[in-house]
Amino acid sequence: MPLMKSKSKNPWLQIPAEDYERHMSASNVAQLQMLNKIFADVVNEYQPKSIAILGCTTGNGFEHLNNKNIERVVGVDINPDYISISKRRFETKLPQLELVCTDLNEFEFSNSSFDLIHAALVFEYVEVELLLAKISRWLRPNGILSVVLQLPNDTLAPVSETPYHSLKLLNTVMKLIEPEVFRKRAIKHKLKEAKNYKIILQSGKSFFVLLLQK
Numbered sequence: 278m279p280l281m282k283s284k285s286k287n288p289w290l291q292i293p294a295e296d297y298e299r300h301m302s303a304s305n306v307a308q309l310q311m312l313n314k315i316f317a318d319v320v321n322e323y324q325p326k327s328i329a330i331l332g333c334t335t336g337n338g339f340e341h342l343n344n345k346n347i348e349r350v351v352g353v354d355i356n357p358d359y360i361s362i363s364k365r366r367f368e369t370k371l372p373q374l375e376l377v378c379t380d381l382n383e384f385e386f387s388n389s390s391f392d393l394i395h396a397a398l399v400f401e402y403v404e405v406e407l408l409l410a411k412i413s414r415w416l417r418p419n420g421i422l423s424v425v426l427q428l429p430n431d432t433l434a435p436v437s438e439t440p441y442h443s444l445k446l447l448n449t450v451m452k453l454i455e456p457e458v459f460r461k462r463a464i465k466h467k468l469k470e471a472k473n474y475k476i477i478l479q480s481g482k483s484f485f486v487l488l489l490q491k
């Protein structure tokens with residue numbers, strides 16, 4: 278069984294994995310595919326030996342960690358079903374995979390644990406300042422934090438329209454963060470910008486990828 282830690286009431290617990298994956302990969306959303314590529318790119322560029330994936334859902338992109346000589350891989354998510362699915366899909370091909378079902382607002386890793394911490398579309402749902410402070414401690418010297426933020430859009434709803442209505446629950450909790458605000462907070466926690474880029478999807482939604490180094 279995956280390790281289970283305490284978690285608070287959270288709308289993510291009411292979104293079935295099937296709805297999540299179908300919504301995120303729907304042709305008018307196409308975010309699952311985008312996130313998969315961002316993760317592959319960061320792993321290939323930085324070649325980490327130890328990696329934590331915060332808000333790992335059902336293991337999107339974990340296939341890029343196969344045969345990479347990575348010593349430690351930890352996936353963290355608040356939803357126990359997502360964690361179980363990640364385990365079922367990847368435990369054989371990725372025997373070093375550890376999965377933790379927990380609320381990131383309450384969880385702690387040891388200091389200097391990871392070369393890479395990946396947090397894609399997660400800061401929208403957590404206490405930003407608190408998690409940045411923790412990540413700064415969890416990273417090894419020169420370690421990388423890769424972040425994906427959804428950019429605010431005046432005309433498009435934050436959660437796109439698809440037949441998977443459970444995703445609408447996220448409208449009540451999702452808080453988009455301006456990159457400039459995020460950057461300032463990261464600097465406060467001793468994380469320096471290494472690189473950034475913007476992705477605009479066909480839907481018109483745009484995303485900001487930010488790589489920060491400790």
Ligand SMILES: C[S@@+](CC[C@H](N)C(=O)[O-])C[C@H]1O[C@@H](n2cnc3c(N)ncnc32)[C@H](O)[C@@H]1O
Binds near residue numbers: 332337379381382403
């Ligand atoms: C949009 S998804 C992340 C997408 C994923 N990172 C990817 O690259 O495909 C957000 C994830 O964060 C998880 N999550 C939200 N709030 C959380 C919290 N407080 N603690 C841990 N996980 C959380 C959700 O359960 C969900 O799986």
